[in-house]
Amino acid sequence: MKVFTRGQRFRLAAWILGLSLILSACGAGGEGSAELDPNKKLNVMTTIAQIADPISVIGGDRVEVRSLMGPGVDPHLYNATQGDIQTLEQADIIFYNGLGLEINMVRVFDEIGKNRPVLAIGDVIDAGDLLQDEEGATDPHIWFDLDLWQQALAAATEELKKALPDDADYFEANKVRYFEELNSLKEEAAEKMGQIPRDRRVLVTAHDAFGYFGRMLDIEVVGLQGLSTEDEIGLSDIEDTIAILTEYQVPAVFVESSINPNSIHAVIEGAKAEGLEVQLGGELFSDAMGEAGTEEGTYLGMFRHNVNTIFEALREGAE
Incomplete structure (x- = not known):
């Protein structure tokens, strides 16, 4: 008889619950693609705000864009609720990152994709441009490469054009202007990191x-x-990190808005025990953006916040 670990039992239970939610929600949806009402804004749903904000800019007043996951939400661990599935079922188009980021929602997207456009925008990136870890797992955090993110957003824009072909030129013009801002941000970031x-x-x-x-x-x-x-942090991970900090005399480490900060605090204390004073450099936005209505609640603002926070903390000796 196979004995499951606690983590395996949890994931199995989540899988069974997710599957039952899919079947109950999607079973009432009928067959065929959803018909678009030309008099209404296009209803676009995304998983993460890193997709929602740029698409709201590119789509302009022709779209209504919402993100399932808000500030502080970890997409690696997110499980769709019954309400989420019902909300997704009402969307005209769904965009998600893919590449294993929203791993617990893939079955939901596969099922809903039978009735309406569902696109994993990360899937358009050439495999040769993607990073992998030592075990061969693909790094899904492609929004931190401004060139790759343009490729992903361009694919999403093409879906908007398919849905509203009369507005194709409008979407394209908005995309071009937005990409110019991304290119300027890349130059700004490179200039600061270079210091x-x-x-x-x-x-x-x-x-x-x-x-x-x-x-x-x-x-x-x-x-x-x-x-x-979902990966666990071991004592050896903390010790190896402290060794790197000591070797390079790194002045600061960073917490993330959607991640428990305890491990970073353990590194700071461990470095102190080794005679190295390491500061907490600040909070970065990684898997989630900031609050709506704030600068960090936009993709450009979130990225710029990270650049400025890293620059200010690591620039010691730069001047």
């Missing part, structure tokens, strides 16, 4: 969400957890 002494360009965070950010801006990234927040 940090090379031997201090080490970004230590709670989990490995900043790999694409580091690759784009030439920064070494150390995450205590793996690519998913």
